[in-house]
Amino acid sequence: MSEPLLSVRSVKSFYGHIMALRGVDLDVHQGEIVTLIGANGAGKSTLMMTIFGDPRAREGRIAFRGRDITHLPTHEIAQLRIAQSPEGRRIFPRMTVRENLQMGALASNEVHFQDDLERICAYFPLLKQRLDQRGGTLSGGEQQMLAIARALMSRPQLLLLDEPSLGLAPLVVKRIFDVIRALNMDGMTIFLVEQNAFHALRLAHRAYVMVNGTITMSGTGKELLARPEIKAAYLEGGRH
Amino acid sequence: MEYFVQQLINGITLGSIYGLIAIGYTMVFGIIGMVNFAHGDVFMLSAFIALILLLALTQMLGITPLALALFIVLILAMLLTSLWAWAIERLAYRPLRGSFRLAPLISAIGMSIFLSNLVQVTQGPRNKPVPEILNGVFTFGDPEGYTVTLSYKQILIVAVTAVLLAAFWYVVQRTSIGRAQRACEQDRKMAALLGVNVNRTISLTFVMGAALAAVAGLLFMIYYGVVHFNDGFVPGVKAFTAAVLGGIGSLPGAVLGGLLIGLIEVLWSGYFSNDYKDVATFSILVITLVFLPSGLLGRPEVEKV
Numbered sequence: 001m002s003e004p005l006l007s008v009r010s011v012k013s014f015y016g017h018i019m020a021l022r023g024v025d026l027d028v029h030q031g032e033i034v035t036l037i038g039a040n041g042a043g044k045s046t047l048m049m050t051i052f053g054d055p056r057a058r059e060g061r062i063a064f065r066g067r068d069i070t071h072l073p074t075h076e077i078a079q080l081r082i083a084q085s086p087e088g089r090r091i092f093p094r095m096t097v098r099e100n101l102q103m104g105a106l107a108s109n110e111v112h113f114q115d116d117l118e119r120i121c122a123y124f125p126l127l128k129q130r131l132d133q134r135g136g137t138l139s140g141g142e143q144q145m146l147a148i149a150r151a152l153m154s155r156p157q158l159l160l161l162d163e164p165s166l167g168l169a170p171l172v173v174k175r176i177f178d179v180i181r182a183l184n185m186d187g188m189t190i191f192l193v194e195q196n197a198f199h200a201l202r203l204a205h206r207a208y209v210m211v212n213g214t215i216t217m218s219g220t221g222k223e224l225l226a227r228p229e230i231k232a233a234y235l236e237g238g239r240h
Numbered sequence: 241m242e243y244f245v246q247q248l249i250n251g252i253t254l255g256s257i258y259g260l261i262a263i264g265y266t267m268v269f270g271i272i273g274m275v276n277f278a279h280g281d282v283f284m285l286s287a288f289i290a291l292i293l294l295l296a297l298t299q300m301l302g303i304t305p306l307a308l309a310l311f312i313v314l315i316l317a318m319l320l321t322s323l324w325a326w327a328i329e330r331l332a333y334r335p336l337r338g339s340f341r342l343a344p345l346i347s348a349i350g351m352s353i354f355l356s357n358l359v360q361v362t363q364g365p366r367n368k369p370v371p372e373i374l375n376g377v378f379t380f381g382d383p384e385g386y387t388v389t390l391s392y393k394q395i396l397i398v399a400v401t402a403v404l405l406a407a408f409w410y411v412v413q414r415t416s417i418g419r420a421q422r423a424c425e426q427d428r429k430m431a432a433l434l435g436v437n438v439n440r441t442i443s444l445t446f447v448m449g450a451a452l453a454a455v456a457g458l459l460f461m462i463y464y465g466v467v468h469f470n471d472g473f474v475p476g477v478k479a480f481t482a483a484v485l486g487g488i489g490s491l492p493g494a495v496l497g498g499l500l501i502g503l504i505e506v507l508w509s510g511y512f513s514n515d516y517k518d519v520a521t522f523s524i525l526v527i528t529l530v531f532l533p534s535g536l537l538g539r540p541e542v543e544k545v
Contacts, residue, residue, distance in 0.1 A: 090433075092422070103419060
C-alpha cells in the first residue's frame with residue numbers, strides 16, 4: 001500500500017490529568033472516506049483536535065503526507081491544507097456567511113476566492129442566497145453546511161468532519177451525507193467522525209471503532225456493518 | 241445658547257480623545273477578555289514621546305513647516321508607542337495567558353505603575369510645558385455678548401480623530417487582518433483551526449490600540465499645553481468608563497462612549513461644578529455597571545448557537 005495521507009501512531013493525549021486518547025493508531029489514504037464511530041466521550045473529537053495540535057499529543061506521532069506534524073502550531077497545521085469542520089460547527093456568529101467563507105480561504109490567501117465560492121456553492125445552493133446574512137442567524141442545518149463549505153474554501157487535501165449530522169433533521173442529514181459522497185466522488189479525501197453509525201458506515205470505504213480512547217475494531221464499512229457486536233452497540237434503534 | 245454651543249465644541253473635542261483611547265481598551269477586552277490597565281499609561285507615555293519628538297524636530301533639527309513637523313511626530317509617535325505596547329504584551333501578558341484569570345490583570349496594574357514611574361524618573365516629576373503651537377481661533381457670535389470660540393487645535397483634534405477612525409474602521413471591517421481579529425474575538429480556537437496565527441493577531445490588536453492611543457497622546461499634549469507623568473491615570477480611567485458605557489467589546493460603542501463622557505464632563509463643569517466633574521464621570525461608570533452592564537451598544541453575553 002502507498003504511504004497514507006494521514007497517519008496517526010500510538011497517540012496519547014490528555015485533558016489536564018485525564019488521558020483522553022490511550023494510544024491511537026489510524027491511517028487515512030488518498031481518496032478514501034474513513035469513518036470513526038464510537039459512543040459519546042470515547043475520544044473521537046479529541047482525536048480530531050489532537051491532529052490539529054490542540055490538545056497536543058503527549059506521546060506518539062502524527063504525520064501528514066509523510067511530514068511529522070505532531071509538534072507544529074495549530075495554525076501552521078491548517079496552512080498545510082488540512083481542514084476541519086469541528087464539533088459544534090463553530091461558525092463565527094457575528095460575521096456574515098461570506099466573511100465566514102473568507103476566513104476559510106485564509107490558508108489559500110483568498111486568491112481563488114470567487115472561483116471557489118462558485119464551486120462550493122454548487123454543493124450548497126442555499127448558502128448562495130445567504131451570503132450577506134450573519135452566521136448566527138442561520139438554522140442548524142445551514143450552519144453545518146456553512147462549516148463544511150468554510151473548511152472546503154482552503155482547497156484542503158484532507159477534510160475532517162466532526163459529527164456533521166448532530167442535532168439535524170433526518171432530511172437535512174441525508175442532504176449532508178449526499179454532499180459528503182459527492183465531494184469524495186470529486187476526489188476529496190474525508191475523515192468522518194460520527195455517532196450516526198448506520199449512515200457513516202454505509203458511506204465509508206474503511207472504518208474504525210473507538211472505545212474509551214483506543215481503537216477496538218477496524219475494517220471496511222461493509223464488514224463492520226455486518227458485525228453483530230457493532231449492530232448491538234451502535235445500530236439497534238439507530239436507523240434514522 | 242452660545243454658551244451651550246461652546247460647551248458642545250469643548251465636549252466633542254475632549255470626547256474625541258477619550259474615544260481614541262477607549263478603542264484600545266475595548267479591542268483588547270474583546271479579543272482576550274482582559275482590561276489592559278496599563279493602556280492609560282501607554283497613552284501618557286505617548287504624549288511624552290510626542291513632546292520629545294516635537295522638541296527634537298522643531299528646535300534641534302529646525303524643521304519649520306509646523307504641519308510637516310506635526311505629521312512626522314504623529315507617525316513616529318505611533319510607531320514608537322506601538323513598539324512599547326508590543327513589548328509590554330510580549331513580556332507582561334503573553335506568558336500569563338492560560339494562567340488564572342486575574343494574573344494578566346495584576347500584571348497590567350504592575351505595568352501601569354512601572355510606566356508612570358519610569359516617566360517620572362526619566363522626565364522628572366514636574367509638569368512639562370509644551371511649546372505654544374496652533375494658537376489661532378475662530379470666533380462666532382455677537383462681539384458685544386458671549387462669543388463662541390473654535391480653536392485650530394479643536395479642529396485638528398476632531399479632524400484627525402475622524403480620519404483615523406474611518407481608516408481604522410476600514411481595516412477592521414474590510415481587510416483580512418481585521419477579519420482575523422474579529423474571528424479571534426468570536427472564537428479563538430476556530431480561528432487557529434483555519435490558519436490564523438492567534439498570538440500574532442493579539443499582538444497586532446495591542447499595537448493598533450496603542451497607535452490610536454499615541455494619536456490621542458499627541459492631541460492631548462497639544463490641547464492642554466502641558467504633560468505630567470500622572471496624566472495617564474485619570475484620562476485612562478475615563479476612557480475605560482467610555483468603553484464600558486458604549487459596551488465593552490464594541491468599537492462604535494467606544495467612540496460613542498468617548499463622546500458622551502467628554503460631553504458629560506464638559507457640560508457638568510460648565511453648568512454645575514468644575515470641582516466635581518470627575519465624580520460625574522465615574523458615577524456614570526457605576527450607574528452603567530449596575531443598570532446596563534452590557535453598555536449602550538454592547539451585546540448581552542448570551543449568543544444564539
